[in-house]
Amino acid sequence: MTRAAVLGAGAWGTTFASVLADAGNPVVLWGRDEETVAQINEEHRNEKALPGLRVAPGVRATTDVAEALEDADLVAVALPAQKVRDIVLPFRRMVPPRAIVVSLMKGIEGHTHERMTTVLSEAWGISRDRLVSVSGPNLAREIAARQPTATVIAGTDEDATQLVADATACAYFRPYTNPDLSGVELCGAYKNVIAVAVGVADGLGFGMNTTATVITRGLTEIARLGVAMGASVETFAGLAGMGDLIATCASPLSRNHQLGQHLGQGATLAEAIERTQGTAEGASTSVAILDLARALDVDVPICEAVVAMLHKDYPVEEVMAALVSRPRKAEVDA
Secondary structure: OOOEEEEOOOHHHHHHHHHHHHOOOOEEEEOOOHHHHHHHHHHOEOOOOOOOOEOOOOEEEEOOHHHHHOOOOEEEEOOOOOOHHHHHHHHHHHOOOOOEEEEOOOOEOOOOOOEHHHHHHHHHOOOHHHEEEEEOOOOHHHHHOOOOEEEEEEEOOHHHHHHHHHHHOEOOEEEEEEOOHHHHHHHHHHHHHHHHHHHHHHHOOOOHHHHHHHHHHHHHHHHHHHHHOOOOHHHHHOHHHHHHHHHHHHOOOOHHHHHHHHHHOOOOHHHHHHHHOOOOOHHHHHHHHHHHHHHOOOOOHHHHHHHHHHHOOOOHHHHHHHHHOOOOOOHHHO
16 A cells, blocks of 8 residues: 555546545545635545546545645656646655655656656656656546556656556556656657647548548657657557557547647637646647757657647648648658
C-alpha cells in the first residue's frame, strides 16, 4: 500500500486519484476550489471536471497542500504545464524527501523548453531517479468511467517506475514500464500539437483519409525529433507514441482536437480557447517544440503549420494546402 498525494483536482488529477484508490492506496487530492473539494468528500463526485461520474470513495480531498503531501510515498502532479513551476515552487519544503514524484502533465515549458519532470526536478530540488512520467492513451473521462486502458510509466530508475506501476495497477488500468523518460515525455507533449492539426482538418470538413495522413505523418515527425534528442525509436510505436496519438487525435473528448476543430470552423485562437473550456496544451507547446526542432535542425512541417495557424494568424485553408503541396519524397526519407 502506497500513501499517495495528487496535486490538481481537474479531470486528469481526479481520475488518477481514483485509479490509485481503486488500486488499494490511501489518496489525498489537493485542489484550490473549496466547492469541488467539498463535493468530492461528501458526494464522491467532481461535477466541474467529470460530470456524471463517480470519484472513488477512497479519495479524500483537501485545499491544504501540506496536509496532502504529509508522509506521501508518491506525489503526482496534474497542473497546467505552463503554470506548474510557479504553482509548485512554494511547496518545495513540504515534499517528503523520499517520495517518488510523478508528472501527469503532457507539455513542454514555453520559456525554457524543458520537459515536465525537469521542471519538477528544478522546482523541488529532487534527483532524476525519483522522477516518473505517466503517459499513453489517457483520456480522463473514459478512465474515470472505468473503461479498460493501458499506460506507460517512464523513468530512469527501475524501482521508482515499478513502485508507480504497482500503485496504479487495477481492474481497468494496466501500466507498463519504460526507461525512455525523454521519449515518453516528448510523445505526450507532441501528440497534442498533432491533435490540433487533425482537429483543424475535421473543422474544415475533411474525412478519415486526411485524419489518417496527419496522424501517420505526425508520428514520423515526433519520432524524427525524438531520435535527434536521444530517445529510443521503439517508444514511438508504443502506447506513449502511437497509442496516445490515436486517442488524442481521434477522440472528441480531446481538448486539443476540439481547439483545432474550432479553428477549422473559423474561430480565432481566443474564441477557440474559450469554446474548448479547458487547457489545450498543444497551443503553447507547439512553439516550444518548434524551437527545439530548429535548434536540432529537424524538419517538423506539421508543428510549423500549427504554429502558423495558432500564433501567426495564417489562414487555416492556406496552411493545410501548403502542407499537401510540399516537395514529394520517398516515404522512408520524408
